[in-house]
Amino acid sequence: MSGMSVLDELRAREPIFHRPELGTDFAPMVAADFWEIGASGRCFDRDHVLEVLAERQRTPAEEIWETSEFRCQELAPDLYLLTYLLRQPERVSRRATIWRRGGADWQIVFHQGTVVA
Numbered sequence: 001m002s003g004m005s006v007l008d009e010l011r012a013r014e015p016i017f018h019r020p021e022l023g024t025d026f027a028p029m030v031a032a033d034f035w036e037i038g039a040s041g042r043c044f045d046r047d048h049v050l051e052v053l054a055e056r057q058r059t060p061a062e063e064i065w066e067t068s069e070f071r072c073q074e075l076a077p078d079l080y081l082l083t084y085l086l087r088q089p090e091r092v093s094r095r096a097t098i099w100r101r102g103g104a105d106w107q108i109v110f111h112q113g114t115v116v117a
Contacts, residue, residue, distance in 0.1 A: 007072040010082045010099055015065055016108055017053055026053050031100060031107040039093050039113040064089055078102070092116040
């Protein structure tokens with residue numbers, strides 16, 4: 001780790017699928033056993049999420065995302081829960097991501113978005 005705290009490292013990666021500076025090849029960042037609960041409440045597997053991301057890359061749109069209220073909790077050695085608030089023009093949601101560190105690399109294991117009523 002380059003002197004940054006785990007919180008700082010992970011905050012710089014969120015929202016994970018909307019950081020063009022991290023590149024557009026998401027497969028290495030998404031663990032083989034990844035799954036997600038979307039804001040709709042539906043569950044999605046890794047393959048589905050990677051397909052959706054590939055489609056977004058074909059028709060990129062400028063998005064305005066504001067993040068705040070970051071918290072990070074170590075769940076086990078090299079396994080962390082990051083939570084935050086995400087404001088988009090059309091909705092506000094609470095996000096939870098579980099990250100696994102392997103050496104200098106990070107992979108997302110789980111993600112959930114819950115719309116704030």
